[in-house]
Amino acid sequence: MIIVVNFGGQFAHLIARRIRNLGVKSELVPPDISPKNLIKLSPQAVIFSGSPSSVYENNAPKISPQIYNLNLPILGICYGQQLIAHQLGGKVSSHDAKQFGKEILKIKKSSLFSGLSSPQTVWFSHGDQVDKLSPGFETIASTTNAKIAAMQNSAKNIYGIQFHAEVVHTPNGQKILENFLFKIAKAKKDWKLDFVKENLIKNLKKEISNQKVLMAISGGVDSLVAASILTEAIGKNLLLVFIDTGLLRKYDIPDLKATVKTQKFNNLKIVDAQERFLSALKGITDPEKKRQVIARIYFEVLTEEAKKLGNLNFLAQGTIYPDRIESGKPSKHADKIKSHHNVTLPQGLKLKIIEPLAEFYKDEVRKIGKLLNIPSGFLDRHPFPGPGLAIRILGEVTEERLKILREADEIFISELKRYEQGAYNKEVSLRSTSLRSSRVGLGAGLKVGQAFAALFPVKSVGVMGDSRTYSYIISLRAVDTVDFMTADWSKLPNELLEKVSTRIVNEVRGVNRVVYDITQKPPATIEYE
């Protein structure tokens, strides 16, 4: 196990994912972890992540200096290197010649650079640098502007690099991480997903034994994978409920039914609560009120279903690692997911919580899903928010508006999937933008991460045939994103947009105008409400 101390840098999660991809278990911890609690995790090494802070600022996140005396190999990345220098008697300062982006790095002989020749291309993203080494350290790499671009104290197994080895823009970054893991920390490759999956099933069997588990599936990837793994572990003792809120897309229920067949779920009840949600939403236009009403009704229905079933012991949830991890700066995405999926129990139910996927990242969840034979078409689905179409119909949600939006959305998504063998989950953008180049290095490649239609409840004038029309506006939103915290609008080809617009106006009654949303996040969010 390798511990990554998360100082709030944008790549902290990426470091942990890279390590896991190299076959070694890795977890994130906050900087204020005590040395005692760190040792409890039995780490083989510790990596310090980057941070937007400067070590010499008052409120900069720090780690207990005792960590340096635990005899654990340490690798500091960017801010991590600066922190090591700062805490062990070196000096860090801000420089006028800032380094952002690609740099040429001259390297010296070091276990960290084993197998690499000099020079190397690496990726920098920080204005500060180490000016003076701490006692016992030596410089092992430099660039024109950064004399101490990497450092080591090989006797104590403490290393620092000013650049980001974890991003794809450091071509041999993976080799550097491998050297640290396997040559310096002597880690073993024992994090393999099929092995992890088998272990998980074994542990769930043991923990649950013959007791009954209730789980509400949302139609999304996480809850479906969690339900599939529980089915393998406990079969008939898993009782699944799917609440049809009436706020779903045209293809959600048919897709769910098809997947249920492939996954051989024994007990799935689809609860039709459409009318209940719609009447509760009547007259409500405030986005936050809509969300609250939907969450309230959802848990009411779930509680009723649980009571009908009786004799339950556990409530299973599809929570994944980024949803629950405490970081210096929790993402808005995680916040929202928490408020919807509501990690607390529905009131009145005394059930133990079970979260089979709480250890995994999204890409790992997808891989586990693949191992469980979930069709890839389902695993690659874009995220769909809990409140569903209610937050894509601006203003009041009505049956008429839902019907219009469902049809328009289906046209958009099916055309995306059809375009040049599928633009739904692929990079289709024709040009790069300045925003994109400032976000390089996230590693997973940018692609249409989410696409949908939204309905504006205002009417505009149009002409169809010889008649005047006065109908709603549909807005198409498609974003390139990897983390959903920042997003760029997808530069979809004009011919695709034109086809979608023509089809919507021709085929969907009640719409006479289609617009394409060209706002980035920030400042706009991905969803409209």
Ligand code: XMP
């Ligand atoms: P925003 O709109 O904040 O959305 O840019 C970021 C991502 O989160 C999804 N989202 C939600 N997911 N429950 C969810 O499960 C919610 O209440 C919720 N609100 C937003 C959104 O679809 C996007 O992927």
